[in-house]
Amino acid sequence: MELKAKQVLKVKEYEFPLDRLYYKGRNAHLWVKREGESVLIGIDAFLAESAGYLNYLSITAEKLEKGEAFANVESAKFVSKLYSPVSGEILEINQEVIENPRLINESPYEAWIVRVKPASEDVLKQEDLLSDREKLTAWIEEEIARLEEE
Amino acid sequence: MIALEELREKPLDELLQRAWKLRQDNFEDVLYVSAPSAKRYEITSFKNSPRRFVNVSITGNACTLKCEHCQGKLLESMHHVTSPEELLTLGKRLIEQGCEGMLISGGADSEGRVPLRSFAQAMKELREMGLKVIVHSGLVGEEDALSLKRAGVEQVLLDVIGDSATITEVYHLNKKPADYSRALEHLKREGLSIAPHIVVGLHRGEIRGEYEALRMITEAGAEVIVIVVLSPLYGTPFEGVAPPPPREIAKLIAIARILNPRAKLNLGCAKPAKAKAEIETLAIDAGVNTIAYPSEEALRYAEERGLELRFSELCCTLV
Numbered sequence: 001m002e003l004k005a006k007q008v009l010k011v012k013e014y015e016f017p018l019d020r021l022y023y024k025g026r027n028a029h030l031w032v033k034r035e036g037e038s039v040l041i042g043i044d045a046f047l048a049e050s051a052g053y054l055n056y057l058s059i060t061a062e063k064l065e066k067g068e069a070f071a072n073v074e075s076a077k078f079v080s081k082l083y084s085p086v087s088g089e090i091l092e093i094n095q096e097v098i099e100n101p102r103l104i105n106e107s108p109y110e111a112w113i114v115r116v117k118p119a120s121e122d123v124l125k126q127e128d129l130l131s132d133r134e135k136l137t138a139w140i141e142e143e144i145a146r147l148e149e150e
Numbered sequence: 151m152i153a154l155e156e157l158r159e160k161p162l163d164e165l166l167q168r169a170w171k172l173r174q175d176n177f178e179d180v181l182y183v184s185a186p187s188a189k190r191y192e193i194t195s196f197k198n199s200p201r202r203f204v205n206v207s208i209t210g211n212a213c214t215l216k217c218e219h220c221q222g223k224l225l226e227s228m229h230h231v232t233s234p235e236e237l238l239t240l241g242k243r244l245i246e247q248g249c250e251g252m253l254i255s256g257g258a259d260s261e262g263r264v265p266l267r268s269f270a271q272a273m274k275e276l277r278e279m280g281l282k283v284i285v286h287s288g289l290v291g292e293e294d295a296l297s298l299k300r301a302g303v304e305q306v307l308l309d310v311i312g313d314s315a316t317i318t319e320v321y322h323l324n325k326k327p328a329d330y331s332r333a334l335e336h337l338k339r340e341g342l343s344i345a346p347h348i349v350v351g352l353h354r355g356e357i358r359g360e361y362e363a364l365r366m367i368t369e370a371g372a373e374v375i376v377i378v379v380l381s382p383l384y385g386t387p388f389e390g391v392a393p394p395p396p397r398e399i400a401k402l403i404a405i406a407r408i409l410n411p412r413a414k415l416n417l418g419c420a421k422p423a424k425a426k427a428e429i430e431t432l433a434i435d436a437g438v439n440t441i442a443y444p445s446e447e448a449l450r451y452a453e454e455r456g457l458e459l460r461f462s463e464l465c466c467t468l469v
Contacts, residue, residue: 052227069194079191080191150201
């Protein structure tokens with residue numbers, strides 16, 4: 001379902017649909033979206049854009065622990081890990097995205113990586129999971145400044 | 151010299167055993183990990199800095215050759231300058247931010263040369279400020295080599311191509327492998343340290359001129375040899391090209407080690423991401439000294455083989 005413009009936060013050229021949470025911890029730049037009993041996890045537009053075209057993605061964990069690495073990701077200018085925004089059990093891995101990580105660059109909010117059963121309801125109520133316009137804007141502006149400095 | 155063609159007939163496992171033995175005989179049990187700032191690199195035990203050792207293009211995004219595998223895309227993520235004054239300004243700013251060195255590169259002209267000569271004085275000044283300066287030269291003539299010598303660059307990196315068809319069809323250049331040999335000679339004659347690179351699979355993923363390039367490099371007597379692997383880039387004519395099989399790459403690396411037992415042998419930054427861990431573990435078996443941006447699987451394997459890991463943020467040729 002397409003969101004209305006007012007439901008999408010825009011910070012400079014980066015868009016953040018407000019139907020999900022954004023993980024600020026470890027500057028992970030992952031989003032979490034509830035879908036029924038499970039949540040989907042993907043990469044936000046800031047990371048998708050700043051990393052460049054992704055050419056490799058692999059899931060390295062069987063179970064997610066908040067703040068711990070669960071995937072390896074690579075592009076021409078980026079070799080790093082993804083840090084989980086929640087603890088929980090991996091229910092499904094999006095094989096299409098594993099096969100073609102570039103889908104994340106093309107459509108970061110459609111190309112989810114894993115579907116997870118959260119360990120508890122509380123895992124989504126954490127301060128480092130942002131959905132508030134003001135807090136999200138402040139964090140992304142900090143991140144843009146950091147990127148420009150680099 | 152051991153006949154290269156004879157070695158090519160040998161099975162890979164035999165070559166790997168010989169290569170590993172030579173590594174043990176000639177080097178300490180260390181695998182160096184190189185992670186300069188061209189890529190953000192973060193693994194469990196190490197994270198690099200965005201400014202410690204940077205890549206600079208002196209032509210911005212411009213490149214006359216627009217080689218099939220790159221089309222100038224590799225220049226996009228570098229720092230861009232277009233004049234010696236801009237290079238000095240950038241250098242001063244980066245030093246203040248903790249930069250220790252630069253790889254100065256750029257697009258090539260129609261003769262396959264990166265136009266470094268007009269930047270020689272600026273490079274010399276950067277060296278005097280304490281920066282390590284290495285260059286990616288493209289083809290060089292006598293004057294170019296002399297100018298690099300006067301600039302005091304620490305090292306010259308050059309992709310060596312051993313097949314005429316690859317030079318014309320992939321690099322769009324009207325040159326021959328002998329021109330690359332001559333470039334190596336000019337650089338050696340000036341006493342410059344050379345770090346020739348072989349791009350495995352450069353001819354649309356085929357192994358074609360790589361062994362000839364290795365022969366030329368071995369003859370020139372390089373202190374450092376860097377093997378990189380074709381990594382097809384999105385938006386280039388090579389997008390979708392299959393890189394060579396990891397065991398073919400390992401064979402070339404093992405033969406490079408056997409022919410150059412005392413040269414530093416590195417697996418450089420370009421590697422196809424999907425086969426990266428396999429290529430890297432085979433490269434360890436084949437006796438490489440340094441790997442750029444390695445996978446954690448490869449690091450675990452190196453330790454299993456008894457190698458101590460040492461991390462550096464310098465370009466792999468300087469480690």
